[in-house]
Amino acid sequence: MxxxxxxxxxxxxxxxxxxxxRLRGLTKSYGSMVAVKPLDLDIQSGDFYALLGPxxxxxxxxxxxxxxxxxxxxxxVEIDGVDVTRMGPERRPTNMVFQGYGxxxxxxxxxxxxxGLKLAKLPAAEVETRVKEIIGLVxxxxxxxxxxxxxxxxxxxxxxxxxxxxxxxxxxxxxxxLAALDLQLRKAMQEELRRIHRSIGxxxxxxxxxxxxxxxxxxRIAVMDAGACVQEGGPEEIYGAPRTRFISTFIGEANVLPxxxxxxxxxLEAGGSFADAGADEAVVVVVRPEAMALGGNLPQGAxxxxxxxxxxxxxxxxxxxxxxxPGGGEIILHSQDFALRHRLAVDDxxxxxxxxxxxRVLADR
Amino acid sequence: xxxxxxxxxxxxxxxxxxxxxLSPLLLLVLFSFGRNSLASFPMRGVTFDWYRALFANQDFWxxxxxxxxxxxxxxxxxxxxxxxxxxxxxxxxxxRAGPLLALLTVPLMMPPLVLALxxxxxxxALHIPLSVWTVVxxxxxxxxxxxxxxxxxxxxxxxxSVIDSARDxxxxxxxxxxxxTLPIIRPTVIGAALIAMALSLDEFIxxxxxxxxxxTLPTLVWGMLRRSLDPxxxxxxxxxxxxxxxxxxxxxxxxxxxG
Ligand SMILES: Nc1ncnc2c1ncn2[C@@H]1O[C@H](COP(=O)(O)OP(=O)(O)O)[C@@H](O)[C@H]1O
Ligand SMILES: [Mg+2]
Numbered sequence: 001m002x003x004x005x006x007x008x009x010x011x012x013x014x015x016x017x018x019x020x021x022r023l024r025g026l027t028k029s030y031g032s033m034v035a036v037k038p039l040d041l042d043i044q045s046g047d048f049y050a051l052l053g054p055x056x057x058x059x060x061x062x063x064x065x066x067x068x069x070x071x072x073x074x075x076x077v078e079i080d081g082v083d084v085t086r087m088g089p090e091r092r093p094t095n096m097v098f099q100g101y102g103x104x105x106x107x108x109x110x111x112x113x114x115x116g117l118k119l120a121k122l123p124a125a126e127v128e129t130r131v132k133e134i135i136g137l138v139x140x141x142x143x144x145x146x147x148x149x150x151x152x153x154x155x156x157x158x159x160x161x162x163x164x165x166x167x168x169x170x171x172x173x174x175x176x177x178l179a180a181l182d183l184q185l186r187k188a189m190q191e192e193l194r195r196i197h198r199s200i201g202x203x204x205x206x207x208x209x210x211x212x213x214x215x216x217x218x219x220r221i222a223v224m225d226a227g228a229c230v231q232e233g234g235p236e237e238i239y240g241a242p243r244t245r246f247i248s249t250f251i252g253e254a255n256v257l258p259x260x261x262x263x264x265x266x267x268l269e270a271g272g273s274f275a276d277a278g279a280d281e282a283v284v285v286v287v288r289p290e291a292m293a294l295g296g297n298l299p300q301g302a303x304x305x306x307x308x309x310x311x312x313x314x315x316x317x318x319x320x321x322x323x324x325x326p327g328g329g330e331i332i333l334h335s336q337d338f339a340l341r342h343r344l345a346v347d348d349x350x351x352x353x354x355x356x357x358x359x360r361v362l363a364d365r
Numbered sequence: 366x367x368x369x370x371x372x373x374x375x376x377x378x379x380x381x382x383x384x385x386x387l388s389p390l391l392l393l394v395l396f397s398f399g400r401n402s403l404a405s406f407p408m409r410g411v412t413f414d415w416y417r418a419l420f421a422n423q424d425f426w427x428x429x430x431x432x433x434x435x436x437x438x439x440x441x442x443x444x445x446x447x448x449x450x451x452x453x454x455x456x457x458x459x460x461r462a463g464p465l466l467a468l469l470t471v472p473l474m475m476p477p478l479v480l481a482l483x484x485x486x487x488x489x490a491l492h493i494p495l496s497v498w499t500v501v502x503x504x505x506x507x508x509x510x511x512x513x514x515x516x517x518x519x520x521x522x523x524x525x526s527v528i529d530s531a532r533d534x535x536x537x538x539x540x541x542x543x544x545x546t547l548p549i550i551r552p553t554v555i556g557a558a559l560i561a562m563a564l565s566l567d568e569f570i571x572x573x574x575x576x577x578x579x580x581t582l583p584t585l586v587w588g589m590l591r592r593s594l595d596p597x598x599x600x601x602x603x604x605x606x607x608x609x610x611x612x613x614x615x616x617x618x619x620x621x622x623x624g
Contacts, residue, residue, distance in 0.1 A: 069529055089532045096533050102526030106548045115544075116534030167534065 018081065020045040020203055021066065021171055026075035028061050035061040037227040038075060043171070043220075048197050049205045050214035053224030054250070059207040060099070060175055062224070066205065067096045067173050080170055095164035096173040099180075101156050103148040109159050110135070110144040116167045134166040137196060154185045158192075165200065174206035178213060190216050211251045215239070223247050239288075245362055248286040255292065255331050257285045258364060266361060270325045272303045274356050282364040291358035292333040294321060295340060295350055302353035307331065309348045312341060323352050390606065397599035415600040425601065428585040431497050435572075435581060436565035438501045439508055444558040446505070447512030454513070455520035466517065470510040480507060481574035488575065495577030503575045508564045512557045519553040552619045559616035563609045 019042035028036040036058040043049050051059045064070035066077055068089035076085045084092050095116075104112050110131060117127045135144055138158040148156060157177065164172055177193070178186045194217060197204055208214050214221050215235045222232045231243045242248035245256060259268035261283050267273040268285060276283075293299060310330070311322040319341050321333040331352050335341075344350065400410040419425050450469070454462040472480060484503045493499060527549065531541035547554075569583040576584060582605050589598050 067533065069532070088537075089529070090535045090537060094533075096529075098526045098529060100524060100526045102524070102530035104527055104530070104545055104549075115531070119535040119540065163530075163534070 017044065019043055020047075020080060021205070022078040023066070024076045024078070026062070026065060026077065027073045028058070028065060028070060029073045034227055036065070036072075039229050041222060041229060041232070043203065043205060045203055046201060047203055047205075047220050048194075048218050049203070050218035050221045051205065051207045051224060052211060052214040052218075052221050052251075053209065055209050057224045058227040059209075059224055063096075063173050063175055063205065063207050066171070067094050068092045069096075093170035094173055095167045095169035097157075097160045097164050097175065097177055099175040101148075101160040103151075103156055103159055103163075105148050108145050108147055109140060109151070112148070112159055113163045113166050115163065120167075130166055134162045137165070137199070138162045138192075153180050154189060157181065157189065161193075161196070165196070165202075168202075170203065172202055172204045174204065176207055176209070179208070179210075186213070193217060215251075223250065225250075242286065242360060243362075245284050245286070245364065248360065248362070253289050253332060255287045255289065257287070257329065259283055259285060261361075268303075268305070270305050270327050270329050272305050272353075274303050276356075276361050278361070283361050284364045286360040286362060287354050287358060289320070289332045289334040290318070292331060292335075292352055292354050294323075294333055294335055294337075294352050295344065297335070297337060297340065298351060298353045299355050302355050303359075304351050304353040305331065306349065306351050309344055309346055309350045312344065312346065314338075314341065323350060393599050394603050394606070396596055397603045399596065402596060415595075415597040418595075419597040419600045419604075422597070424580060424585055424588075428580040428582050431576075431579055432566060432581040432583075435497055435500050435504065436562040439504045439565040440558045440562040442501065443505050443509045443512045443561045444554060447509055447557065447561075448516050448554060450509075450513050451516035451520050454517050455523065459521075462517075466513070469513060472507050473510045477507065477570040481571045484571065485574040495575055495579075497576065497579055497581075499575045499577070500572050500579075500581070503571045504565050504568055507568070507571055508561050511564065512561050515557040515560065516550070516553055519550055523550070556616040556619040559612045559619065563612035563616065566612070567605055567609050 021041070021043035023039060023041040025038045025040065026036060027034070027038045039062070051062060053059050061070055065072050066079075068084065068087055068091075072085065076083055078084065079093055089096075104115065107115065113134060114127050114131050117130060122130075135141055138161055140155070140158055140162060143151065143155060143159075148159070151159065157180070161174075161177070178189050181189060190213065193204075206217065218235060220233065221235055221238050222229045223238060224230065225246055231238055231247050238247065239252055242251060242254075248254040249256060257268050257270055259266050260281075261276060261278055262280050264275060264277050265273055266276045266283060266285065293302065298304060305323075305325060307323040307325040307330075309321060310324045311320075313320045318334045318336050319338065321335065323331045323333065325331065333352060397415055398411050398413070400412045400414075454466060457465075481503070484499075484506070488495060488499055523546075527545050528541050531545045532538070536544060567583055569587065572581050573584050573587065580588070582601065586598055586601055586605070589595060589601070
């Protein structure tokens, strides 16, 4: 088996099963403005799937097309093998947690949660047990008789979640579910969401502009930029092997060093060069801060640059260094060699470097 | 020192202004219970005779019935039509809704007399005989804009995501409207209907020109005034005042934002 075939299998472990959600050529334009460019995406059953991208890149539009709230300009949405493109939201096996939650202000928490089941004309006894069960799952027992205007942001969020989950959707859609919460609550709710996903084993698709949140929750991530999906894969894959310069800086921190490839050799503007097969063109070299080494720690055969140590901060698990390069660029570097910090002083001239196996060389477009 | 003085001056001035504006109404109510047959002081005791006289008047009951029919019809019609119009406007971009709203509210700014004459000539030209049923559409033209403005103000800041939620949970568009939109805006709709009915109840000019030989309470007052200065007019006016104020106060209560 060739190496490339092995990676293909590893990145698509469930390729033999038909996807639960299958988007083909899905497009949305508003007049001449294209919000979502033709897009193909497969979401497997059981996925906790993140649509990640900066604000305005078309994430919400895409999610609303899956849920049936926005009609696509072209393309199809298939869920569980059924083409639902022309169906209204009430006929799709999806439920959504809206960004503003959309709780019914004239109903109590319990009535909000029971609303969908009552519409489905389920027997009263079953409505009651299912509502009770879900209220327990999201831990809302104390608040069941309150109205939405008496809830905090985190509580309202859990009601919205419960109201969607009680319908037992094939796919749960969440639009920026945690964006309105403060940092502490967000961390707690992330854990809560992971717990709920584990305990009910459903398929969740959520939209976020926060790469940390995508990493924390999702087992698969589609990175979107300007209406297009620019990379799709597991979190490790997207962090470790970003396909474009945009992704490498959007997901986590990265050093992006411009250079040129000429005759199979890349020469960086900041100095330093290494062999790299490929066309003659402008490139950027991407290296994560934790993959960089400093001073005496440089490994054999490393690409080396020389600069001035501008800053060093002890951050607990690691030390963060900033090295200014003569050409005006800078390198950010994380090191766990705590002793090294005492041998270096700000304004020292230092060598930084990395081995070519931790770098990504991308065409600079 | 000065601020205290200023406060006193403002209070006296304000009280005088309010008294000046309300005193005719107070006098009207007062004289409706007075024994005098002319509206003059000193009052010679309290009586319900003028109300008794009013209730014995056959015309009063005809006018009362017509007024109830007209104001109920105007209330229902203008709320149904006004609600639909307000929804349509709320769905538009603000920039486009603005000019259209302004256009629709032109009848508010027109002198009612001009509107009344226009309606009168239109009915005549179309050979439509005048009756209570020509009064209703005429009043709706004038009163409708109030309802549109009130409901539009509510719909403009309506959070559409509750409708999306209802659809998501299995409601058809109609069901979502009945179970979510309507209950949320119900106080506003009831308030708008009461305002419309209050405006209709004491509307005179349009009614006078479009009712033909019929009577409503305000046109009855007008007719009685032309014949005599009978204090039972005061009694009638007091009743209209109570009806209008009552409806308006209920409307204010209903539309007040709660929570
Ligand atoms: N109803 C609409 N009419 C016109 N443009 C819209 C509409 N909805 C979204 N857009 C545009 O589509 C783009 C993508 O929007 P959205 O999907 O909300 O982005 P995101 O959720 O990633 O922030 C934005 O530029 C936005 O202005
Ligand atoms: Mg969005």
